[in-house]
Amino acid sequence: MEVFNPLSARETAVKDRLVQALKKSKADYADVRFEIADANAISYRGEEIETMNSSRFMGGIARACTKGGWGIATFDDAQKMPHAVEEACACAALVGREKTELAEVEIVDAVAPARLERDFRGVPLDDKLALIAKYNDLILKADPAIATSWVFFTDAFRTVHFASSRGAYFMEERPRVILSASAVARSGSLVQRTHHSVSSARTYDVVLGLEEEVEATAKRAVALLDAPPCEGGVHTVILDQKLAGVFAHEAFGHLSEADFLYENPKMRDLMHCGREMGAKGLNILDDGSAPDLLGSVVFDDEGTRTHKTHLIKDGVLVNHLHSLETAAKMGEPPTGNARAIDRTYPPIVRMTNTYIDPGQATFEDLIGSVDKGIYACDMQGGQTMMEMFTFSAAYGYRIENGKVADLIRDITLTGNVFETLHNIDGFANDFEVHQTGGGCGKGGQSPLPVTFGSPHIRIRNVVLGGT
Ligand SMILES: [Zn+2]
Known part of the structure; x- marks a missing residue:
């Protein structure tokens, strides 16, 4: 990821909001983190679709430190940010008994946009579901000894804004896409599990074309049924x-x-x-x-x-x-x-x-x-x-x-x-x-x-x- 300056108009507006909220601080130190996250999760267990979720979350957390004591307060509505700062400060004042000690670092003021090669947000949910179903099928059909499967996909795009009472501010986009495929093979009372997973902060393509790996994972679970245990x-x-x-x-x-x-x-x-x-x-x-x-x-x-x-x-x-x-x-x-x-x-x-x-x-x-x-x-x-x-x-x-x-x-x-x-x-x-x-x-x-x-x-x- 690269860091660019100056801020866009939208980022400036969010930054102002965080900076204004921090003016409520009476603590030795305070910070606010505000996040917007869009996420999808799809999973198959055996023949069944287990999870199919699409969600958007927004909210944040304020922290304050007074005399070495920390207070935190979360909020789910940006309007409540100043109140959360006050609450965090009040909590910190109640527990602080010593000295606030925090290391000095560069005071950052920057944004770090994601550098996506292929954005998973542009891929229809149907396509993602079909892909997971295909991998799940490959596992279930790999061998009669396969007892069950679990294929899990998730993607999330998080935009995190942060400001501190020291004057620091950053906005960072944190994308991720994850796919995990597990196979369970059984012979009598002997059960063997294998898995293969991939993930990326850069591209949706990481979850494509995994047919060979997924099949090999299922076949390895079956092969392990006949493999001798390790000698101690x-x-x-x-x-x-x-x-x-x-x-x-x-x-x-x-x-x-x-x-x-x-x-x-x-x-x-x-x-x-x-x-x-x-x-x-x-x-x-x-x-x-x-x-x-x-x-x-x-x-x-x-x-x-x-x-x-x-x-x-x-x-x-x-x-x-x-x-x-x-x-x-x-x-x-x-x-x-x-x-x-x-x-x-x-x-x-x-x-x-x-x-x-x-x-x-x-x-x-x-x-x-x-x-x-x-x-x-x-x-x-x-x-x-x-x-x-x-x-x-x-x-x-x-x-x-x-x-x-x-x-x-x-x-x-x-x-x-x-x-x-x-x-x-x-x-x-x-x-x-x-x-x-x-x-x-x-x-x-x-x-x-x-x-x-x-x-x-x-x-x-x-x-x-x-x-
Ligand atoms: Zn760990």
């Missing part, structure tokens, strides 16, 4: 780009979020800047400014311009992710990671596009280096508890004598993230970003659009659950 034990594992990217986000990225660290002295100590986290080749970054990705925003929801932040650089922890408040409290630079899922929530510290940098090796080099191991692909589900994680790969393969061998199912990776990061010792040159559309959840705010990126990576001594 300690193995060398090659992670594909999707699973490695999700690992970076879930197991490590969430620990980098400074609101969590600020409240947790033990983790703050474990996550101190300067700590050696892994091999020299290990680089993990978060970049909200990457163009046109689902997790990209030009400004976060406090008006901070996003940028690329190294979390781990050459194996060393160098930054945390911050809002204005956590940056001030921890004495570190703000990173533009205060995000809210929509107009009804205040921003909290969140990731954007989180990824592991590529290395020099080829995929064949990594696989060829393993006599006996596991090639684990895609994410099925997972849990993290502080530094401990458990992830299930969607599917995988045995590696035998440096070659990819049989398909296997039920691959569960368990470990301590700090030990595991140290055990990553191979980075391929085949970096990919996965715009899976799978959103991130935190603090009751889900799904937030994010992306994951990584090359294939090799990890030594991974504990795998299984038979």
Whole structure:
């Protein structure tokens, strides 16, 4: 997205409204975010249409901070914006007992229009429904062992206006289109699920022409019924780009979020800047400014311009992710990671596009280096508890004598993230970003659009659950 100035007449009118409302503030700091969103959702489950929604939402939220205490008030009518500012200020005054500490950032005054290649708003709902029905049919007819399907489509075009009592203003258009296709295959009591999803902040075309991928997804669910389960034990594992990217986000990225660290002295100590986290080749970054990705925003929801932040650089922890408040409290630079899922929530510290940098090796080099191991692909589900994680790969393969061998199912990776990061010792040159559309959840705010990126990576001594 590009940022243009000056504002159009319409934007100027909305900006004036926000600026006028903020004049009601008696707090140390206040901001208002106002959003208009148009969204569609269509889904099929099995033979049936499950969802068919078209909606328009309008509304916003005012925040105020007095003596370190926050107040918020939401509104669904732009007329009530000044009143919401007053309410937020009154709440903040009731809870504030300390000192308002917010980091200094560039005061922005800009608009960031969407750069859509093919606008999904111009596509009739009937066409979208027919497309979803076609993919759903492909799954159901792929094999007699297919028990059911779930195909979900959503598009949303959000226009977000923001102003703060510091004089900041931005308008940003945030489009997204997501399609996810899942297949469930059954044989007796054995059930196997697979999924394929795509998304884009740039074009509707991303959901077209997926027939081959959707069919392959259904066939993989069926093939997994005959695949043996993964043998438990300690193995060398090659992670594909999707699973490695999700690992970076879930197991490590969430620990980098400074609101969590600020409240947790033990983790703050474990996550101190300067700590050696892994091999020299290990680089993990978060970049909200990457163009046109689902997790990209030009400004976060406090008006901070996003940028690329190294979390781990050459194996060393160098930054945390911050809002204005956590940056001030921890004495570190703000990173533009205060995000809210929509107009009804205040921003909290969140990731954007989180990824592991590529290395020099080829995929064949990594696989060829393993006599006996596991090639684990895609994410099925997972849990993290502080530094401990458990992830299930969607599917995988045995590696035998440096070659990819049989398909296997039920691959569960368990470990301590700090030990595991140290055990990553191979980075391929085949970096990919996965715009899976799978959103991130935190603090009751889900799904937030994010992306994951990584090359294939090799990890030594991974504990795998299984038979
Ligand atoms: Zn997450």
